[in-house]
Each structure stands twice: as C-alpha cells, then as structure tokens.
Amino acid sequence: MNLSSHLIQRKLKLSPPLTRDLVVERDLRVPMPDGAELLADRWAPKAGGEALPVALIRTPYGRSGLFGTAMARPLAERGYQVLIQSTRGGFGSGGVFDPMRQEREDGLATLDWLIKQPWSGGSIVLVGLSYLGYAQWAVADRLPPEVKAMIPQVTESALTLEFLRQDGFSLETPFGWGVLTAVQERPWAMLRQPAQARRTRRALHTLPLDQADVAAVGHRSDYIQGILAHDADDPHWAGFDHRHRVAEVTVPVSSIGGWYDIFLPGQLRDFRILQEAGRPARLTIGPWTHLDMNDTAIREAVEFGLAHARGEEPPHRAPVRLFVTGEEAWRDFESWPPSGGKPQRFHLRPGGALSTEPPGEAASDGYRYDPADPTPAVGGVRMVPDSGRVDNKDLEARADVLTYTTDVLDQDVEVIGEVSAEIWFRSSLPHADVFVRLCDVDPRGRSYNVCDGLTSLSGADETTRATIGLWPTAHRFKRGHRIRVQVSSGAFPRYARNPGTGEPHATATTLRAADQTVHHGPERPSAVILPVRAAE
Template identity: 30%
Template sequence: MTIKTSIRFDQNLEIPMRDGTKTYADVFRPAADGKYPVLMTRTPYDKSSAASRSGPLDAINAASQGYAVVIQDVRGRYSSGGEFYTFVNETDDGFDSIEWAAEQSWATGKVGMYGASYVGATQWLAAKSGAPSLAAIVPTVTASDYHEGWAWQGGAFELGFNLSWSVGSLAHGNWNNLSDQLQLGNSALENLISSKDNLKPEFLHLPLSEMQVLKNGLAPYYYDWLSHPEYDEYWQSLCIQDNHDKIQIPALNIGGWHDIFLGGTIRNFTGMQSSGANQSARDGQRLLLGPWVHGNTGTLAGSYNYGTSSSRDKENIHGRTLSFFDKWLKGDTAKEAIDKSVRIFVMGINQWRDEEEWPLARAVDTKFYLHSNGGANSLRGDGILSQVTPSDEPPDSYHYNPQFPVPTAGGGLCCDDVFMKNGVFDQRPIEQRSDVLVYSTPPLEEPLEVTGPISVTLYASTTAADTDFTAKLVDVDASGFARNLTDGIIRARFRNPRHPASFIIPGEVIEYHIDLWSTSNVFLRGHQVRIEISSSNFPRFDRNLNTGGEIGSELEFVSALQTIHHSSEFGSHVILPIVRN
C-alpha cells in the first residue's frame, strides 16, 4: 500500500441525531486543507476495531487517495448513546449522519457508504431515506428483506444465525454499553458468556420463546423476530426490496456463493436494475459474486480450497470499491469497478468471468426429475436424478423425528464457527441417514455448467398438521466427496410466500416450491449432480415440531411420515439453469 499524502485522524466526533441522541465517529482524511468526498460506514461492531478500519475498505488507504472516511458507531453501540434495536432507527439515523458528513467544512457534499452484513443493512436503509447527499453505496453480503432471508427463510426461523448473532456480536460484543444502560453486574455477564460458549443447549431449548439468555433487555429484538413469523407490519416498514422504486443511487453489490445473505444480495441487484427510481440508479447497479462464506476473505470456504485467485484480496475488492466511488463521487467516468454489469466466480473450474446480466440470458432452465423404486433413503438407496420424465413409480418415504433432526453440515451460516461452521463440507455423513433421500445422476460424460437460480418442486404428503421440507444441491466428485453448493427449506404452513399461514390436510399431496437461491458451478466430467431431500437442517433452522402449534411456544412434538411423490402425475424435480459452452 502506497501512502500518497499525510493523513489526519479525528476521534470521537459527535454526530447528533434528530431526537437528540449523540452518536460518535472517527474520521480519517487528508491532512491538507480542502474538500473531499466522504466515505461513511455505520457499524454496530465498534468503530475503533481493526475490522471496521480495514475490513471492506482500508480507511487510511482511502484517505490517502483523497477521501474523508467516517466510521460511526450506530445508536446504542459502543461509544454512541441511545438504545440499539435492530434496523428500526437506521433509516432516520442514516439520513442524519449522511447530511452531517456532507455539511462538514472538509466535505464536498457527496457521500458514499460501504460495509458488510448489518453494515450493508445500514446502507440500504439509509438509501431508503432519500438522503440527498448520498451518491453511491457498496453493500457487501447483506439482505434485501429482514424477514425472508434474514430472520426467517422459507417460513423457518433462522435459529442458528439469529441466536448466535444476538448472543455473541450484539449482546456480548456490546456488553460495556448494555451493562451501563441496564445496570447489570458480573453475574449477568458470566451467564451470557456461559450461554455463548454452550450454544447447543440453547438451540434445543423449548419453547423457543422462553429461552432466558437474552431476556431482561439484552436483546428484545430476538424475541420480537420470533413472534413475527409472517410478513406483517413489523417487517414491511423495514423491507428494502419493496422500496427499490424509491431508491435513487447506484450500488456495487458484493456477495458470496456460500454466504447467508446470497439471496438478498442478488435480489437487491436485480430489483434495483429493473425498478430503481431513476435511470442512473438502474444502470449503475453492479454485482460481484465470489465463492465466499460470511466473514472469511481467504480461499477456504469451510473445508474446501477454491484457490488463490478466489480470495477477496487477490480479486482486489478494496481497489474495485474505490474505483466505484471514484466514478460516482469524483466524476471519474473512466473508472469501473468491474468490466461488465456482473462478475462471478465459476466454481468447479474455479475461474472468474464477466457477464452482461443476471440471470444469464443464455442459461436454459432444465428439469431434472427425482426417480427411484421407492428406496431412495440414504446414500445406499436407489435414488436417481435424470431429465427423463417419471412414469408410474412408487414414492419414497421417511420418518422425520424432531428429536433427532438432520444436523447442519456447512452452507450459508453465521455467526459462530464453533457450533456452526459455514461453507463446504463433505455431505456423505449426512447422506448415511435414512431420513435423507438421495438422488444422483450417473457420472457425467462431459462437463455440465449450472449458473443461475435453482429451485426444487416437490409433490409431498405428510401425516403431520405442519412440517418442513429441505433440499440441497451437491457436486459429487470421482472420489465420492459430496460438495454442498446451495440449499433451501419450506415450511408447509408458509408454502405460499407473504400469505397468512395455511395449514395442510394430513395425507394430501401438496406441491411445494423450495428456493435454493443461486449458484455457478461446473460439474466436471466423472462428477455427479445430486439432490438431497429431508425435513430438517438443525440448528441452522428451528425444528418444526409437526404439531401445527404456535411457533416459539410449542413444547410437545410428534414424528411425521413424509412421502415424496415422483410419478407421471406428480413429477418432483429440480430446475437447473444449464449453460452450454
């Protein structure tokens, strides 16, 4: 890194909010007098931390290239006053913070925002405010809806993420601030640390709403998320994707194939491209997707190494981010973050590729049907995946017992590497279970590229009043290593998205659609394409107790007999977007 100029550092500058709350920020800017475009990050994770100062963007490097970098603790976090509650204050507080920065004597009046995860949420929520000085954003690994794809997915509560994030980063991470506000002593801290270090009993606790670790004001939002399983007014006022038509700024959207917010990253790009408030916003959307997990910038995704070229450093994310801001904040139209609208890492062949659009116009949605002779249970079963339309075949059945759920084995996870390691892991241990149905193609005679949105249509019946179905796409190499690519879930009562709960009739064959989000992968010659079907992925998602009771309040559970139909009448299948070279 070459420092081109002397840097001035100002610590704990006060940024007042409209209600009188005092928040604080650190500022890195060129020492020379002048006016500079502002790059702002609004974080709940400590403005003074190394991650905040050099994570998604290196503050000193950016300042050396002519930017004033403002790193702010959001309301109620670390140095800032007020009470923190997820999402609800970030629109107004974002507006006030942006306009404060734009009005400083050292600012040109143009502000860009950057950051990852919740710090991506603070960008989109601020963009929703219509702050006039906000010129561009670079949201990384973040969501488009804080109901579907953040707290909930497919009607299931994202238990592993919600609990580990709330206990760890939000409560324990902000303990000094929280303990002062709530007048809590060392015993409360010890209890919190004990729970953080022993999450498994907390995951298993029933009823979910009575778990004590976050009570007494530590994280009231956690219990509020749980009590709002439907897309109601609680979530509607916060949603980004429903407000794309009101957002007027370009965005460089950065995400990861194995990231927990992959779906939202892509939806923000596509939604803004089609519905942004003006032509500049629509034309100014960019999408960059690597083989990354949440929070890891290296080459490893779980147990799998995608190679040196896959790392964010090698891909020069910091440089691409500054190029994007150079264009939109400095008017340097020769600068582009990426050569085309979309840049993706194609797994399998492990190569970067630029594309004109997403989804790819040349990708052909192709149905691969589930087949068996009624015994697709486990890796030892007779499940087959092929493009042949099924005829009269016996269905597959398995018992789902909530007391013995299928354990989570990688995938798009956050935020505890001890209890939920994210990324890629060999799925064969999962596929040994009789409550996991396994459908595989024969070894491929030639490479097969799958790039785009993935969905599974299941025709299924159950003996329960409510239940879940899960699906996972896997690439199996010649040695048998089963590399998970993407997965999804659907809760029967919420099979119709954004509609009130609708309970099923036990025994009735129902059509379910499971969104597996997207991937880009070349299944190499000799590899197999595999789909796993089951009814749990725990603790990533809460267990459906099969009773149809109120989510979060249930204590009792029942086992369910699940039947997956694949016949001429009920052709269960996965849709794979095939790209022919």
C-alpha cells in the same frame, strides 16, 4: 499502527497503500433531530486529508477493533477520509438500540451533518457490509447530491425478513445475531466469544424457544422475542423493509455478495430492481460465506467508489461478474440471471437415481424424521466457522436423508441462475418441512453442497407437491462428476426444527416424530429444476 496496516494488507491481499501515516479524531458528536448524539471517528491521512472524498460507515458493532482497523484504516490509506459512526444506542452513541428501525432517520441526519463539515471534501461514498450495507439502503432514495456511489456488501434492503418466512423459519442466524448484539459490549466480550458460542448453540435446543434468549444471554431480548413471535408479514416489522427505495436510487451502486451468503437472494432481488429501473449498477458474486474476508470491497471502494467521487468513470467491466464454482473461474455477464439458461428437470427415480428422463413407473421412498434428533445443518448458508462448501458424507449417511444421484456425466453441465425443486411429499403428521440440497459428487465420491432450501407445509398428511426455492448459484458440474439431490425434513439449527404439532415456534414444547414419504413417478414427477446453460 503500521504493524496492523501491514497485517491487514497481507490478510486481505491488498495493493500497497498511498500512505500509512494517518490521524484519527475520535468521538465526534453527531446530533440527531430528537437530541440524541451519535459518536463517530474520523480517519484521514495526516497530509491533505481534508480534500479527500469521505467513505461513510454506520455500524452497530463499534468503531475500533475489526471495523476500525480492518475497514476504516485500509480505506484511509488508499484515497479516502473515513467517518465511522456507531449507530444509536451502542458504543457510546446516545439513545436506545432498536435494530433496523432507526437507520433511515439517523442516516439522513448523519448525511446532513456530514456535508456541512469543513473537512467533508464535497463527495461521499457509502460503504459497508451486512447491517452496514442495510443502513445504506435505508437512505438510498433521499441521498444528497454529495453522495456519489454506494457499495453494499453481503446485504439487502429488507434485512431479517427473509429469515422469518412463514413457510421456512431460519432460526440460527437471527437468533445468533440477537445474542451478539446483546453481549458485544460486555467486558472482555472478544475473549468470551468461544464460551458464548457454546452457550448459544445449547440455547437453540431450549423448549419452549421463547426461553432461549435467557439461556443464551441471561435476560430477555426484545429482538429475539420478536423473531420468534412474528413472521415476515407481521406489522411488528413495519419500517424494516426498504425494498421500495431501491428503484429510486440515483447514484451508481456496486453490490458484492457470496454464493454461500445469508442475504444472497435479497441482494440479487435488489440488483434486478436496479437493472429493471435503468439505474447504473454492477454486481459481483464470489464463492464466499457471510464471514469471509477478502479484498473485493476495498478494491471496489478504490476503483469504483473513488472514480465516481472524483467525477470519473471507473474501469470498464460487465455489469455482472460471477465466480462459477466447479469451474473455479470468474465470468462476466450482462444481467442476473444471465440470458441463455433453460430450466431442465432432473427427476427423482427409483433406486436413488436422478435423471433428465421422466420416470416411467410410480415409486416412493420413506424416512423417519424425529425433531428430538433433528437432521443437522452441515455447511451451507450459515454464520459459523464450518459454513460454505463442505463434504456431506456424514449427513448423507443418516437414515433421515434421501439421496438421488445421476450417472457419471459425460459432459459438463453448467447451472447459472435460480434453482428450485418440486417434491411430491406426504407425512404422517399435518405439519412437516421439506429440505432439498443440490450437491456435486466428485470422482472420488465426495459430495459437496452447491445450494439448498427449505419449505414448511401444513396439510402434509395429504400428498402434496411441495415447491422449494433453493439458493441461487453459478456452478459447473464437470465431466466425470455426478449431480446429487438430497431430500430431508430439516437442517437444524439453521432452520427451526418442525415439532410436527402445528404449535407456534415460540411456545412449542412437544416434539412428535413423523414418517415421511417422497413420491416420484409419471403422476407425481418429483424433480429439481436447474437453469442449464450451454457450457462455454
């Protein structure tokens, strides 16, 4: 066990622990009001563990392996005792797993049980990433006084719903998560991961999509069927959305996210709600994807969480700490988005140019989008190994991707905040998607993605102004670099391919190619809108 402790310390670049001598009590039974029992493991130092604050982790992914070793162990070695609980219906816990719907009632019952345990120590900190962070938001407005802080990481209070927007269906992430939860308890699941990943990738090409779950896991999945059939506003998802609880949180919150994380917009929304409600909160956003591992969460649990658990103030820092990509440096601010940014339009112009100067003449560019050979997702906001910031050379060489690029910058351009685009667009079909990506082109000509977004249109066979919300960012385009905007009609399989027919995603079987036109000019000023700040 000490070997794993040393490996985790090295991998996460952690400071040395207070102790490596731990005891683990396994399979504690936590009763729920309906009679189900959820299993939990308690990690604590062998000496003096009963007096320590409790870090509570509620997870659907099991209590051993990554979550036990890489989460519970480093916290238990650094001042906590840790209760890691398997959520309902998984890894020995009773009941049936019904994703996202059960975490409020079960979480409140777990807290009620925990504060009554003789070893509970009198203070609790809620920690965890992704679904584990969502489980925190599910109970955030009814925390007992023993809970002293929350540390949600790469997560948000309305998990899944951002993927299911009617104007932009993100297929890959919720489908992949549905597959993961369907197969994770099969024998030798970890060893079978590479083969399963290949099977899942193939399944995403299935037509109709409502047969893809069988192709991926061998049987129907209620969750996958749900994401294919019901958009974010459908009553089917009642109970998933905990946004209304965020402003009612009374404990300090330290929120940790990444610029290439799948939940970033919702996480920033939650933080703004906290700030506007006057709640004690701070935000840290690094250059990370959803799957990146680093020391930030453990460090916050120790510096921020333990301080509040002991009735102390954590070390002072600004409410917002952002890693500014391009500059490759951490910067502190008072709010999100930071003050001082001014929206500046970078106009699409003839010849693939991009400029702050308004276009002087009407022009257009065209391409053909074929969903049978869809424009691929390259890097960006995904839960796959090649996500994040990548070279876009091969993507930009495709005939179905337009690019618009500034002249070489004669000074730095700093962009921090919400990014959007307005693209005047027409398709030969009524139904089409518009995908916009912002890139930084270095002096060697390599184009690296900064942020992007997609919107789906109906009535696209009439010229229309498409408004696209891109991912938020904090990026500095350095002097000598160029700013580039890509326009295309997809990023598959991150987003479901638009079949062009208007058929529902779940049942569409016909794929129709379309001729797409992007207009730019004085009457149709297509542009990306960047929140530009005076470079410091």
